[in-house]
Amino acid sequence: MSNIRRANTEESKGKQKGNKVAEVPEHLLKRARERRDALSGASPSTDAAGTTANLPTEAPENKPAASAPVANAPLVSGPPPPPPDSAYVVAAKTRKKIPFWAMATLGLLPLWAFLYLLAVRPQEKTVAGPLAIGAGIYGSCAGCHGADGAGGAGRILYQGEVLKTFPKIEDMLNFVYNGSQQFVSAGLAIYGDPDRTGGPHAPLSFNGNPMPQQGEKHGGGLTETEILGVVCHVRYVISGADPQSQEWKSEYDHWCSPESEIFAGLRTGAVNFDNIAETYTAMPDAPKHVGTDPRP
C-alpha cells in the first residue's frame, strides 16, 4: 500500500494532478523491481523490504555532473558509485583558498597604491612668500594704523592712500626702514612722492608723532626680509593694489609674489637694501635704490 502511494506521488510530481493513470498494482511493481535487480545483478532481497530507494529521480543527484557517460544508466540499474574524483579535482577541492578576510585587504590595494603615490610625490614647496610673512608682521603695525589700515595714532594706509604717498615700493621700504625721525635728522622736508595727490607728506606732519624706525641699523626690530613682507602686505592687502593690473603687475611679480627673486635674495642674504639696485640691473623694470639711510 505504501508503495502504491509512493508511486502515486512520484507520478503526480512529474505530471500535474488530474492524470489518473498513477495507480500501478503491487505485483507489477514487484515484477519491475525483480527485473531491475536481475539486470543490475543486485541481490533482490535488498529491495524487497519496500524501501525502493533507487527511484530514478534520486539517482542523478548522487552523480557528479561531469560523469556524462553513465547518465542514462539509472533507469535500469541502481545508482553506480560516484566515480572517484580525478587528481586535479581533488587538488582543486583541497587546495588552500584565499581567506575571505584577505579579500578586504586585496580590495584596498588601489587605495593603498594611491596613498603611496601621494606620499612619495615630491613635496609641494610651501614657500612663505612675502605676503604670508607680512600678514604676521602687520600685527605690530595695527595698533597705530588699524587692523584694516583705517588709521589711528598712525596715518591712514588703506584704500590706496599709502600708494599715493609711495608710487614706488623702494621709497616705502626706505621710509619704513628709517622712520620719521631719521628723515627729520637728515633735514629732509618730505618723504615719498613730492607730487602726491593731496599734497606731499612731511615727517611729523600727521599728529606730531613719528613713524617709528623699523630697520635694524637704526634700532628697529625687523629684518629687511620682514620689512619687504609687511610693505607688500600693506600695499597689496591693506591698500588694495591689484597684482593683476597693468599698474602693479610688474612690481608684484618682482617684489611681492611668492616667486619673487628679490625676496628670495633677501632671505638667503645674497642681497640687501643697499645693493638691490646694482644686483638686479638686468631685471625688467629694474629696481631702484632702496637704501638704509633716509633719502629723498
Ligand code: HEC
Ligand atoms: C607707534 C605707532 C606706530 C606704529 C607701531 C607704526 N606706525 Fe606707521 N606711522 C605712524 C605715524 C604717527 C605716522 C605718520 C608719520 C609722520 O607723520 O611722520 C606713520 C606713517 C606711516 C607710513 C607713511 C604713510 C603715509 O602715507 O604717509 C607708513 C607707510 C607706515 N607708517 C607704515 C607702518 C608699518 C608698516 C608699521 C609696522 C611695521 C608701522 N607703520 C607701525 C605710527 C606708527
